[in-house]
Amino acid sequence: MFWNAKNGEVTLGDTKMCYVSFGNGNRTLILLPGLSDGLATVKGKAIMLATQYIPFFERYTVYMFSRKNDMPEGYSIRDMAEDQAKAMDILGFKKACVMGVSQGGMIAQYLAIDHQELVEKLVLVVTASRTNSMIQECVKQWIGFAKQGKHKELMIDTAEKSYSPVYLNKYRKLYPIIGFIGKPLSYDRFLINANAIFGFDSWNELNKIICPTFIIGGEADKTVGVQASCEMKEQIANSELYVYPELGHAAYQEAKDFNQRVFRFLETH
Secondary structure: OOOOOEEEEEEEOOEEEEEEEEOOOOEEEEEEOOHHHHOOOOOOOHHHHHHHHHHHOOOEEEEEEEEEOOOOOOOOHHHHHHHHHHHHHHOOOOOEEEEEEOHHHHHHHHHHHHOHHHEEEEEEEOOOOEOOHHHHHHHHHHHHHHHOOOHHHHHHHHHHOOOOHHHHHHHHHHOOOHHHOOOOOOOHHHHHHHHHHHOOEOHHHHHHOOOOEEEEEEOOOOOOOHHHHHHHHHHOOOEEEEEEOOOOOOHHHHOOOHHHHHHHHHHHO
16 A cells, blocks of 8 residues: 555653654655644554645655653653654654644754754644743643543533634534543543643744744634744744634644645745
8 A cells, every 4th residue: 555554663761652654755754743642642543644644655754753651750842852853763764854733843843953963844833932821721721621530621622722613613513422532541641741831942942943944823723822833933044934814723634735835845945
């Protein structure tokens, strides 16, 4: 199959980091997902996830990484970036294009700051360079739901803060059953991921990002705010910005031209 979908893992100390890969291209594209990775890793999901990235398969081999399975208390976003660099070294990646979404975009920033030699091009999607008041409010709410085991409330609040009204009209039909979908046995991993966001601030180091960078935001983003995208554009010298005018935090899922925009950036710079 041209998808060439595979499941894999690397060993980092006494734990594992799961990844999936797909495509047959001779270039490497690494994807770093958002906070939802704290609820469930990509383990065993190669075929399911591959369908979203078919436009890249001829030119790229795409890798999507989860955070490592076991994370210590106080594990920071910079620590996550360092472990990502270690995983890339283990797999023999000399240089790769990197796309990070939301919290994954925070990790991607530190990867490009601390390991300039590894990042050929950078795509930062609906993310921020520091934890603003909107992010703090959202994450505090989600941590509260997780600590109380209120999975349905967590999923609904996340959806309401991510999707456009048009999409929500369809998605809300799932609300009666959403509390049973994807509920983890423990929220410990999610809570460590979430708490790491409060200490994140790469703002004063963004000038260390030297690779071509594409920043994508949503004007109606209720999770990080569109201003966060504009701020990064101001600080990263070799960058360009595109804002979806009617979409929010899930612009990467809702926009039909999202993959085409990213592909065009990767191929023309």
